[in-house]
Amino acid sequence: GAVVSQHPSRVICKSGTSVKIECRSLDFQATTMFWYRQFPKQSLMLMATSNEGSKATYEQGVEKDKFLINHASLTLSTLTVTSAHPEDSSFYICSARLGAPSGYTFGSGTRLTVV
Amino acid sequence: SQQGEEDPQALSIQEGENATMNCSYKTSINNLQWYRQNSGRGLVHLILIRSNEREKHSGRLRVTLDTSKKSSSLLITASRAADTASYFCATVVFYLSGGYNKLIFGAGTRLAVHP
Numbered sequence: 001g002a003v004v005s006q007h008p009s010r011v012i013c014k015s016g017t018s019v020k021i022e023c024r025s026l027d028f029q030a031t032t033m034f035w036y037r038q039f040p041k042q043s044l045m046l047m048a049t050s051n052e053g054s055k056a057t058y059e060q061g062v063e064k065d066k067f068l069i070n071h072a073s074l075t076l077s078t079l080t081v082t083s084a085h086p087e088d089s090s091f092y093i094c095s096a097r098l099g100a101p102s103g104y105t106f107g108s109g110t111r112l113t114v115v
Numbered sequence: 116s117q118q119g120e121e122d123p124q125a126l127s128i129q130e131g132e133n134a135t136m137n138c139s140y141k142t143s144i145n146n147l148q149w150y151r152q153n154s155g156r157g158l159v160h161l162i163l164i165r166s167n168e169r170e171k172h173s174g175r176l177r178v179t180l181d182t183s184k185k186s187s188s189l190l191i192t193a194s195r196a197a198d199t200a201s202y203f204c205a206t207v208v209f210y211l212s213g214g215y216n217k218l219i220f221g222a223g224t225r226l227a228v229h230p
């Protein structure tokens with residue numbers, strides 16, 4: 001089946017540094033990918049939609065200069081958390097849409113801890 | 116943004132019992148999807164029900180949809196300890212400006228099945 005590979009699975013970084021998270025579609029082309037953030041025991045909140053070859057679309061309240069998204073190819077989207085702070089510590093998950101009835105496929109997530 | 120609420124927020128049952136989770140949503144939908152998330156992991160698509168369907172089965176899963184009440188339920192029969200996970204409903208919202216669909220999640224139900 002269609003697989004989205006997300007790396008790294010865990011990352012610890014120092015406050016003020018930047019972290020890049022990669023999301024690759026392994027056996028299909030994803031013109032659109034979605035980035036979610038999930039705090040403990042909460043639901044997934046859509047942060048932004050990544051479109052191949054164009055600018056990402058950010059949800060209300062998400063800082064586009066802080067969460068940089070690049071979708072340079074049909075198989076790779078990246079999320080860079082710039083100048084990370086402890087409050088950015090969260091679980092970040094990417095997703096790509098498949099045709100019905102499969103719905104959407106998700107990466108395995110990245111646990112970001114900012115110390 | 117979240118589409119709606121799910122109840123209960125947490126459910127604890129014994130193996131062999133049935134588990135029922137409910138989801139409400141706010142906007143008109145083409146379909147509603149249910150996903151499962153093991154702790155700290157990505158999401159797995161369970162089942163999709165279209166707006167013109169009222170009930171759908173897949174193995175031990177039974178999903179109902181009531182579009183007049185904007186609600187859905189997920190029933191897991193004869194639960195097993197391995198069913199312990201969080202379960203989320205999600206609906207597709209069309210983003211008019213971008214011309215694509217976004218998947219928006221409900222709050223989720225944390226299910227614990229005890230041996």
